[in-house]
Amino acid sequence: QVHLQESGPGLVKPSGTLTLTCSVSGDSVSSGRYYWSWIRQPPGKGLEWIGYVYDSGITNYNPSLTSRLTISVDTSNNLFSLRLSSVTAADTGVYYCATAYSSLSWFGPWGQGILVTVPS
């Protein structure tokens, strides 16, 4: 069973860069079995897919975030990362990492989530 754990700063300054990592146990990020994904949830709102990385480098991003987003894999440390630049208060929320079996499939399992705040 794959287990995921998010980590990173809980507070990011406006116009700065949000960087989060997702540590993976129970599988290798280079196995090719999963699409390693990020999903976020603004306070009191629904879920928003951010993007995924697959096969150690193939990515697909939410069209609304593409210009600010990088998702990458660190095979040495068995983790994957999210970098979101030029953040604003609208980027505040709980960020989840999750797995998917394909680009079309459902998500699961999920990490526990990490709250990131960008003050206005």
Add this chain to the structure above:
Amino acid sequence: SYVLTQPPSVSVAPGKTARITCGGNNIRSKNVHWYQQKPGQAPVLVINDDSERPSGIPERISGSNSGNTATLTIDRVEAGDEADYHCQVWDGSSGQVFGGGTKLTVL
């Protein structure tokens, strides 16, 4: 972009049936997945591919998909079913898309 529409809230008495809808243009052509999310917790998959139940999900929970509406049905609702429910599909132009979520209240 592809949009999924859910009612913000649904209320039901214990022991009754709850139906949560997810509307989208020709959604019947897509595979719909449903998640249950309790306060402070990550979402948990309860239905995948319109009507498949993952291991450990009770038979009281079922899904269907027809026309422009997918439906999550919870029979014999219990207090423990109170949660937010989210639908999700893949769209070729938009990528992975989630509905806005529905808060299920057990009266």
